[in-house]
Amino acid sequence: MHIILLGAPGVGKGTVAKMIAEKFDIPHLSTGDILRDNVNKKTYVGNQAKEYMDNGKLVPDDIMIQMVKGRVLEEDCKTGFILDGFPRTIRQAEALKLIFDELNIVVDAILNLKASQEIIIERLSGRRTCKNCGAIYHIKNIPPKVEDKCDKCADRLYQRDDDKKDIVKERLMVYKTQTKKLISYYEKQDSFYEINANKKADEMFAEVCKDLGKAGKSG
Numbered sequence: 001m002h003i004i005l006l007g008a009p010g011v012g013k014g015t016v017a018k019m020i021a022e023k024f025d026i027p028h029l030s031t032g033d034i035l036r037d038n039v040n041k042k043t044y045v046g047n048q049a050k051e052y053m054d055n056g057k058l059v060p061d062d063i064m065i066q067m068v069k070g071r072v073l074e075e076d077c078k079t080g081f082i083l084d085g086f087p088r089t090i091r092q093a094e095a096l097k098l099i100f101d102e103l104n105i106v107v108d109a110i111l112n113l114k115a116s117q118e119i120i121i122e123r124l125s126g127r128r129t130c131k132n133c134g135a136i137y138h139i140k141n142i143p144p145k146v147e148d149k150c151d152k153c154a155d156r157l158y159q160r161d162d163d164k165k166d167i168v169k170e171r172l173m174v175y176k177t178q179t180k181k182l183i184s185y186y187e188k189q190d191s192f193y194e195i196n197a198n199k200k201a202d203e204m205f206a207e208v209c210k211d212l213g214k215a216g217k218s219g
């Protein structure tokens with residue numbers, strides 16, 4: 001099962017991707033998570049990416065394409081994966097097509113998560129993430145059982161620096177000017193589905209499962 005997840009920052013891609021990855025037993029490839037891990041470990045890629053990320057800008061395509069190419073060649077991706085946060089530009093989408101052609105990968109579903117601007121801002125400002133395992137919470141909608149503590153591993157929850165107000169504005173602008181173009185790039189494909197992301201995570205997930213069923217992969 002190979003899935004591409006599209007949508008604005010804060011729309012709920014990470015939350016839904018984790019649910020899909022668990023249900024279909026495939027790895028969740030979040031380019032944002034991979035980059036943050038590289039930044040924390042101060043790797044060469046992390047050092048190159050940090051300033052772009054801190055400012056809500058896109059990391060250059062060449063770095064991203066190399067990174068994703070390397071990751072999808074890893075053993076755990078043999079039976080499939082869900083891509084979250086990639087592609088984000090037409091150039092990345094074209095490069096992804098070449099990678100898929102080379103590896104004989106057919107995309108089962110391209111899911112475009114759509115929500116109103118108010119919901120996106122509310123989700124981004126309330127989002128909290130586990131420092132250790134990456135689990136995603138929301139202070140109102142998906143609160144942890146104990147304040148600021150992860151239900152799964154009890155580590156500390158934090159607010160991403162780029163979820164703060166000024167950077168959020170920039171990220172939404174970058175989405176509008178660069179990433180949104182991917183919708184017209186992909187929407188004519190049979191495997192393209194639009195998901196109403198104004199709903200709660202489990203309702204969104206139910207809609208996704210219905211569409212994946214239509215794609216012939218109800219698992």
Ligand code: AMP
Nearest residue numbers: 031032052053057058059064085086088
């Ligand atoms: P995310 O966690 O998906 O919101 O990504 C966080 C940040 O990582 C973005 O604001 C970008 O700076 C960077 N990033 C993640 N994925 C990509 C990508 N495909 N292309 C360029 N930059 C990316």
